[in-house]
Amino acid sequence: EDQVTQSPEALRLQEGESSSLNCSYTVSGLRGLFWYRQDPGKGPEFLFTLYSAGEEKEKERLKATLTKKESFLHITAPKPEDSATYLCAVQDTDYGQNFVFGPGTRLSVLP
Amino acid sequence: AAGVIQSPRHLIKEKRETATLKCYPIPRHDTVYWYQQGPGQDPQFLISFYEKMQSDKGSIPDRFSAQQFSDYHSELNMSSLELGDSALYFCASSLASGLVEDIQYFGAGTRLSVL
Numbered sequence: 627e628d629q630v631t632q633s634p635e636a637l638r639l640q641e642g643e644s645s646s647l648n649c650s651y652t653v654s655g656l657r658g659l660f661w662y663r664q665d666p667g668k669g670p671e672f673l674f675t676l677y678s679a680g681e682e683k684e685k686e687r688l689k690a691t692l693t694k695k696e697s698f699l700h701i702t703a704p705k706p707e708d709s710a711t712y713l714c715a716v717q718d719t720d721y722g723q724n725f726v727f728g729p730g731t732r733l734s735v736l737p
Numbered sequence: 738a739a740g741v742i743q744s745p746r747h748l749i750k751e752k753r754e755t756a757t758l759k760c761y762p763i764p765r766h767d768t769v770y771w772y773q774q775g776p777g778q779d780p781q782f783l784i785s786f787y788e789k790m791q792s793d794k795g796s797i798p799d800r801f802s803a804q805q806f807s808d809y810h811s812e813l814n815m816s817s818l819e820l821g822d823s824a825l826y827f828c829a830s831s832l833a834s835g836l837v838e839d840i841q842y843f844g845a846g847t848r849l850s851v852l
Contacts, residue, residue, distance in 0.1 A: 660840070669741075669827050669843035670780070713779060722793040723831065723839055724770060727779035 628653050628718050630728035638734045639704055647699040647731045649714030657717035659697050660725065661690050664711045673699075673712075704735045739764055741830050741844035749850045750818050758813040758847045762830030768792070769811040770841060771803060774825040786811060787833055818851045825849075 629652040639645055651659065658677050662670035674683045676692035683690050687708065689700040699712055711732050715725035742761040750756050762769050768787045772780035773796075782795035786805035797803075800818075805811045815822060825848050829841040 658839070662843075667825070667846075667848070669829075669845050672840055672842060675840055717839075722785070723768065723833060723841075724782040724785055724793045724795060725772075725780070725841065726782070729779050 628716060628721070628726040630714055630716055630726055632712075632714055632728040632731050634731060635729070636732040636734070638736065639701075641705055641735055641737050642703045644700070644702045644704070646701070647712055647733070648696060649699070649728055650696040651714070651716045651728075652695075653716055653718040653726075655719035657719045657723075659692055660715045660717070661697070661699055662713045662715065664713055664730070666711075670713055701733070704733075706735045706737050709733055709735045741828055741842055743826075743828050743844035743847050745847060746845065747848050747850075749852065751852055752818060752820065754818050754851075756815045756818060756849060758815070758826050758828075758849070760811045760813070760828030760830075760844060762809055762811070762828075763842055766830035766832050766842075767809065768831045768833045768839075769805055769809070770829040770831070771797075771811070771813050772827040772829065772843075774827060774846075776824070780827055783813070815849075820851050823849060823851045 661673040664670045674690040711730040713730045714728040770785040771783040774780045783797040785793045789805045803813045825846045827846045829843045
């Protein structure tokens with residue numbers, strides 16, 4: 627059975643204080659790993675897709691990396707508007723295209 | 738750009754009533770997914786449709802059913818509602834072109850409250 631864990635559960639940063647969020651996964655075969663951002667009461671907003679170990683993608687202050695067992699979302703010099711829950715999801719090659727989500731990391735960036 | 742549209746945004750029902758949630762995918766997307774997100778929980782996959790046929794099934798109760806219509810919109814029908822069905826219900830759509838990229842784009846969700 628696929629498993630996705632995320633750490634930390636919650637993270638408080640000062641504005642400008644860089645950090646990393648972790649997503650560890652167990653799948654039969656990785657079809658893709660996805661990062662989403664979710665604001666309270668809203669739908670998840672797509673950030674990145676990663677498909678193979680060693681892959682990296684960047685967007686503004688965010689950078690996502692992938693290894694064979696985990697992914698990191700690095701946040702450089704965060705701003706208060708980066709505050710949200712960051713969800714990691716995986717697609718398993720054995721189970722079609724549906725996502726298995728991790729529990730998320732609640733990020734708060736204080737001014 | 739057009740996004741995934743869900744209706745209604747909020748729904749209040751009594752126990753044992755029925756509810757119907759609607760989802761209009763991004764134009765030209767052929768796959769629709771339904772997820773349930775309880776308070777403080779991550780989204781749980783319920784069911785998906787590709788080209789109007791059920792493609793995958795997750796933890797969807799037997800009291801729930803869904804379908805995708807000829808115009809690709811989808812409806813989630815929920816009967817004999819229970820208090821535990823109170824949650825955010827998200828619909829997502831994607832283009833299952835067979836290529837590597839099959840990103841799911843989510844709607845804003847329907848908040849169902851069962852009293």
